[in-house]
Amino acid sequence: MSENKSRNFIEEIIEEDIRNNKHQGRIHTRFPPEPNGYLHIGHAKSICLNFGIAKQYNGKTNLRFDDTNPAAEETEYVESIKEDIRWLGFDWEDREYYASDYFQQLYEFAVQLIKAGKAYVDDSSAEEIGKMRGIPTVPGILSPYRDRSIDENLVLFEDMKTGKYKEGEKVLRTKLDMSSPNMHLRDPIIYRILFTPHHRTGTNWCIYPTYDFAHGQSDSIEGITHSICTLEFENHRPLYNWFIENLDIFPSRQIEFARLNLEYTLMSKRKLLQLVNEKIVDGWDDPRMPTISGIRRRGIPSEALREFATAVGIARRENVIEISKFENIVRAQLNKIAIRTMAVLRPLKVVIRNFSSELEWMEIVNNPEDPKSGKRKIPFGKEIYIEADDFMESPSEDFFRLTLGGIVRLKSAYIIQCEEIVKDKNGDIEYLLCSYIENSRSGSDKSGLKPKSVIHWVEVSNCISATVRLYGNMFTVPDPSNYEDIHSILNKESFIEISNAKLELEMKSANKELRYQFMRKGYFFQDKSSTSQNLIFNRTISLKDSFLK
RNA sequence: UGACCCAUGGUGUAACGGUAGCACUACAGAUUUUGGUUCUGUCUGUUAAGGUUCGAAUCCUUAUGGGUCAACCA
Numbered sequence: 001m002s003e004n005k006s007r008n009f010i011e012e013i014i015e016e017d018i019r020n021n022k023h024q025g026r027i028h029t030r031f032p033p034e035p036n037g038y039l040h041i042g043h044a045k046s047i048c049l050n051f052g053i054a055k056q057y058n059g060k061t062n063l064r065f066d067d068t069n070p071a072a073e074e075t076e077y078v079e080s081i082k083e084d085i086r087w088l089g090f091d092w093e094d095r096e097y098y099a100s101d102y103f104q105q106l107y108e109f110a111v112q113l114i115k116a117g118k119a120y121v122d123d124s125s126a127e128e129i130g131k132m133r134g135i136p137t138v139p140g141i142l143s144p145y146r147d148r149s150i151d152e153n154l155v156l157f158e159d160m161k162t163g164k165y166k167e168g169e170k171v172l173r174t175k176l177d178m179s180s181p182n183m184h185l186r187d188p189i190i191y192r193i194l195f196t197p198h199h200r201t202g203t204n205w206c207i208y209p210t211y212d213f214a215h216g217q218s219d220s221i222e223g224i225t226h227s228i229c230t231l232e233f234e235n236h237r238p239l240y241n242w243f244i245e246n247l248d249i250f251p252s253r254q255i256e257f258a259r260l261n262l263e264y265t266l267m268s269k270r271k272l273l274q275l276v277n278e279k280i281v282d283g284w285d286d287p288r289m290p291t292i293s294g295i296r297r298r299g300i301p302s303e304a305l306r307e308f309a310t311a312v313g314i315a316r317r318e319n320v321i322e323i324s325k326f327e328n329i330v331r332a333q334l335n336k337i338a339i340r341t342m343a344v345l346r347p348l349k350v351v352i353r354n355f356s357s358e359l360e361w362m363e364i365v366n367n368p369e370d371p372k373s374g375k376r377k378i379p380f381g382k383e384i385y386i387e388a389d390d391f392m393e394s395p396s397e398d399f400f401r402l403t404l405g406g407i408v409r410l411k412s413a414y415i416i417q418c419e420e421i422v423k424d425k426n427g428d429i430e431y432l433l434c435s436y437i438e439n440s441r442s443g444s445d446k447s448g449l450k451p452k453s454v455i456h457w458v459e460v461s462n463c464i465s466a467t468v469r470l471y472g473n474m475f476t477v478p479d480p481s482n483y484e485d486i487h488s489i490l491n492k493e494s495f496i497e498i499s500n501a502k503l504e505l506e507m508k509s510a511n512k513e514l515r516y517q518f519m520r521k522g523y524f525f526q527d528k529s530s531t532s533q534n535l536i537f538n539r540t541i542s543l544k545d546s547f548l549k
Numbered sequence: 550u551g552a553c554c555c556a557u558g559g560u561g562u563a564a565c566g567g568u569a570g571c572a573c574u575a576c577a578g579a580u581u582u583u584g585g586u587u588c589u590g591u592c593u594g595u596u597a598a599g600g601u602u603c604g605a606a607u608c609c610u611u612a613u614g615g616g617u618c619a620a621c622c623a
Contacts (some may be wrong), residue, residue: 006571069622126621128561135619137551171621181552183619192621211623235553235618256554258616263560269623313562315555318616322560325573335586342583369586400584409582442582454582461618475585520583547584 008314010049010255014057014226027059028225031092032099033083034066035077037200037269038284038291039084041305042260046080048309049257050228051090062222063092067100067477068214070198078199080284084228084292086301095222099214100200102221106209107161109217109247110172110191114153118246119190120146122173129171132178133186139179140186158464160193163206167193172207176242181472184239216240219252230259231316237244256450257314263323264473265290266480274486281474285528287538288474288494298471299525299540304333315510323473330541334515334523339366339373342411342456343537344502345468347385349431349460351383354438355382361458364412367517378504380413383460385502387520390455391432393421398547400452407437411519415440415447456519458502466535468501469527482505501537508532515540 007015018025029050033039039047051429054061057236063085067073099106122129122145134140134250148156160170172191180186190213197203217237219227227240244251259267266272272289275281285293296307310331312321342364359379366373390401390408402408407417420433440447472494477487485487510516514528522542530536 008562012565032623036623066623069558072622129621130619133619135551140619168621173621183552186619190622194621208621208622215623232617233623237553258555311561315562317562318554319561322573325561328573331585340583368581368583398584411582413582445582451582453584456583517583517585520585522585541584543585545584 010053010226010228010257010314011056014053015049017225018057023225025227026223027054027057028062028223029054029059029228030062030064030219030222030224032064032066032218032229033081034072035071035081036069036072037077038080040267040269040272040290040292041262041265041295041308042267043084044088044292044305045260045271045312046228046230047085047088047090047275048306049314053226053228054183057423059225060095061090061092062095062097064097064099064218064222066215066218067098068206068208068209068211070194070196070208071383075199079200080293084296087296088292088305089393095276097218097222098200099209099218099488102218102391103201103205103209103457105221106217109209109243109249110209110213111154111189112247113174114157114172114367115150116246117150119172119174119318120148120153121160122146122171122187122189122228122337123169123422125409126168129173129189133183134178136181136183141149141410142178143173146187157191158533160191160207163204164295165197166195167195169193182235184212184236188239194352210356212236213243216243216252216254217247218248218473219254220244220247220250223250223421223502224252229256231256231318256316256317258316260312261318261320261481262290262326263320263478264475264480265323266475266486267367268481271481272487275451275474280486280490286473286528287469287508297528299523299538300330301333301337301515304330305341307333320479323478327541331544332521334540337367337519338515338523340364340368340517340519341504341507342378342458343466343468343504343507343521343524344385344387344458345498345518345521346388347500347502348388348391348429350384350386350416350434350457351431352382352384352434352436353419357382359462362412372531376506378412379459379462380410380520380543381461382461384410384412384457385460385463386432386455386457391418391429393429399546401455402432407449407451409440409442409451410457411454412442413457414438414442414453415449433545456521458504462505464505464535465499465503466501466503466507466537468524468537468539470496470498470539472496503535507535510535 031050041077051061132141171189173187178186191207240254285297287298359378359381395403414436416434416436418434426431438445473487474494476491516524523540526538527536527538
């Protein structure tokens with residue numbers, strides 16, 4: 001806690017609470033996902049906030065699955081959520097909780113409310129209740145069942161619990177204020193009947209608490225001091241507090257912050273599920289997905305995600321983060337750790353006429369950003385591959401690479417000059433005939449030549465083929481959430497597969513945990529399906545390219 | 550035409566009544582055997598109008614703009 005460091009508004013609240021010795025200075029947060037989908041980068045912001053702030057103030061963070069709706073929730077999601085949080089680097093220790101752990105307690109809270117005359121069973125249909133609720137500018141009307149006796153309510157609620165009624169036949173509502181300008185206070189429903197089996201409690205229950213009746217009480221039961229959620233729950237806060245006061249339980253405090261919005265990125269679980277269901281993507285962990293598992297498969301280190309979550313800031317103002325902010329952090333992270341290697345994505349063969357048929361071994365550094373990473377030797381020979389677009393037959397003026405008659409430096413090797421273009425019957429370039437400049441070897445260059453550019457290459461008989469996958473934004477517009485029809489804004493080029501890239505032979509035993517930089521092409525990470533027999537590299541992100549064309 | 554919340558460069562975020570700062574972007578230059586990295590510099594900002602004050606991005610009022618809320622979802 002440095003004195004002059006600027007604090008976000010939540011840190012200010014917490015420090016104020018600590019100064020006042022509120023809850024004896026205890027800080028306890030929670031991350032409360034509903035297990036109905038995979039976690040995405042927006043959740044990552046929340047995870048980092050909740051776990052980060054607890055750590056910062058010597059507090060604890062619970063993982064609590066908000067599983068009060070059996071119709072949507074599945075164990076598969078529980079597992080993925082836990083894996084993702086662990087990968088992000090956070091530990092909830094033994095505090096793995098479920099709102100469903102509290103069903104009995106919540107039921108008793110409901111009974112308590114009924115006994116206090118503050119809740120009633122309503123026989124109205126969903127439609128009728130909706131109608132009677134009114135609209136924000138017009139008060140609602142009282143349900144005809146609102147004044148049932150406490151005893152009758154007790155019996156009816158018990159009957160709901162024992163399965164005497166069908167789904168939708170009855171609900172339990174609070175007796176609050178049907179004319180409140182806050183719609184959430186117009187006798188909100190707190191229990192409904194659902195016969196779908198629950199992923200944890202099975203068929204033990206057929207009545208389930210709603211979010212409003214479960215969340216705050218769960219916080220309270222766990223002694224959560226600061227319950228951090230997103231802005232859309234702001235209007236729920238009066239209700240959150242009402243339950244705490246009327247149940248007379250531990251006063252957790254709800255604090256709302258603005259959720260993360262990212263350019264070109266969809267955060268809606270519903271629409272992400274649609275992408276998965278319609279097989280527009282290769283599952284929840286498709287490298288184009290903003291899910292934590294997709295981000296992981298793409299090769300983005302968790303540290304970059306954590307740094308991003310911090311960098312975007314915590315405030316109460318709606319925001320849209322530029323994708324460049326994210327990319328900047330990912331590149332900065334990868335630049336430090338990636339092993340440099342040469343890989344030719346779209347090979348063009350070059351025959352160096354005046355070079356011997358013997359191989360010559362060249363030295364190359366593994367990572368110029370990390371002196372400890374060392375050097376290695378790579379073979380250079382008479383036939384090499386270069387990147388097809390590193391040669392231009394009729395170059396523009398700002399093209400610095402190889403041209404007919406021009407020279408270019410081969411990274412860590414010689415300068416070559418292109419003398420002839422050999423084409424096939426169709427007029428397509430088959431290969432290039434070049435010569436090398438003998439005294440231009442890297443490290444002992446006496447040629448005096450100054451090529452405008454350095455390009456990567458691999459030696460033909462010492463390389464392996466691999467599949468390389470390039471990814472781009474999934475959508476063509478920066479604000480996909482504003483479009484209901486996602487099909488019309490899908491980026492057709494968000495996924496490009498190259499099946500015959502040429503990699504340095506050493507890459508046959510590439511480490512699946514390591515990040516690589518294919519020099520001048522970007523950062524790459526092996527796909528989960530990659531094997532040494534069938535190498536598959538996902539491009540995490542390209543390098544910045546100031547040669548725009 | 551309700552309630553609640555929000556408003557600082559292109560974007561995000563600081564400044565807590567006393568010099569509007571930082572990061573990203575963009576642009577320019579330097580370095581560079583990756584058109585990468587690194588370094589330097591430049592551009593651009595307090596939504597508006599009143600008020601309080603010696604002094605307002607900050608406090609007050611009003612306006613304007615934006616967000617959330619009318620699931621038996623969370």
